[in-house]
Amino acid sequence: MIEHRLPCLNSQGFHSLHYTDWGDPANPRVVICVHGLTRNCRDFDALATALQNDLRVVSVSIAGRGLSDWLPNKEDYSYAQYSIDMTALIARVTANGATDISWVGTSMGGMLGMILAARPNTPINRLVLNDVGTVIPKASMARIGTYVGKSPRFKTYEEIERYVRTVSAPFGPLTDVQWQHLTRSNSRQYEDGNWGMNYDPGIALPFAKALKNDIVLWAAYDAVRCPTLLLRGADSDLLLRDTALEMTKRGPKPKLIEFAGVGHAPALMADDQITAVRDFLLDV
Secondary structure, three states: OEEEEEEEEEOOEEEEEEEEEEOOOOOOEEEEEEOOOOOOHHHHHHHHHHHOOOOEEEEEOOOOEOOOOOOOOHHHOOHHHHHHHHHHHHHHHHHOOOOEEEEEEEOHHHHHHHHHHOOOOOOEEEEEEEOOOOEEOHHHHHHHHOOOOOOOOEOOHHHHHHHHHHHOHHHOOOOHHHHHHHHHHOEEEOOOOOEEEOEOHHHHHHHHHOOOOOEEOHHHHHOOOOOEEEEEEOOOOOOOHHHHHHHOOOOOOOEEEEEOOOOOOOOOOOHHHHHHHHHHHOOO
16 A cells, blocks of 8 residues: 545635545556545555455545545535546546546545546446445434534543444444544544544534435436446435435446445445455446
């Protein structure tokens, strides 16, 4: 794994995105992985490890998350800004010779992938939507809103790990090692010794404005033409089963794979989840 920075432009100036790069940098087949609302690029370490011998895997932390810069204007935490940033990332990886771009997006990352894959002349050739679809119920957003932007502080690492296990319990059964990885890569220790999450609480400001109604993305989805795989936690409250089934009948008509005992969202760390993504991307 190699770590890089990417300069991008926002309404107030430049910001820098952090991303990890796995596999042969000369491989023309590239997978771009994008995380959920409060997550970051290190969520995809297990998937990237499994794919790197066959594909180049680029996993990015969206602005305000992980080691990427926080945006001075919190209104810039929008899909318009994220689309501009991801266009810059695609330009960078294609400059290195990539000719075949796949996209793996969890939740917010899947919504962003759907938006970009729907555009005319899109460079995205394959799309994996991980527990996100065309209708995002306001009830699920309200649940997420109970912790997004709260910026709690914890005196010890053990306390923040318990917090991460609680708010991320819908990820499903994970090993202690996996929970520790998710905690370490999604938290930070402050100078006073306390621990907190490593995302800008300001991302909650635009998010809160979307809580009043369901988010409906059928228009973008129906414009997607590339092969698509739809993953769903069988207990998900964000991608409802009826929505997922309807998605298999229209637009790119993806194959639907559900994972028992998992809510929102599959962490893509379990063997069966990784295999599903790998087989799709490698056309097995």
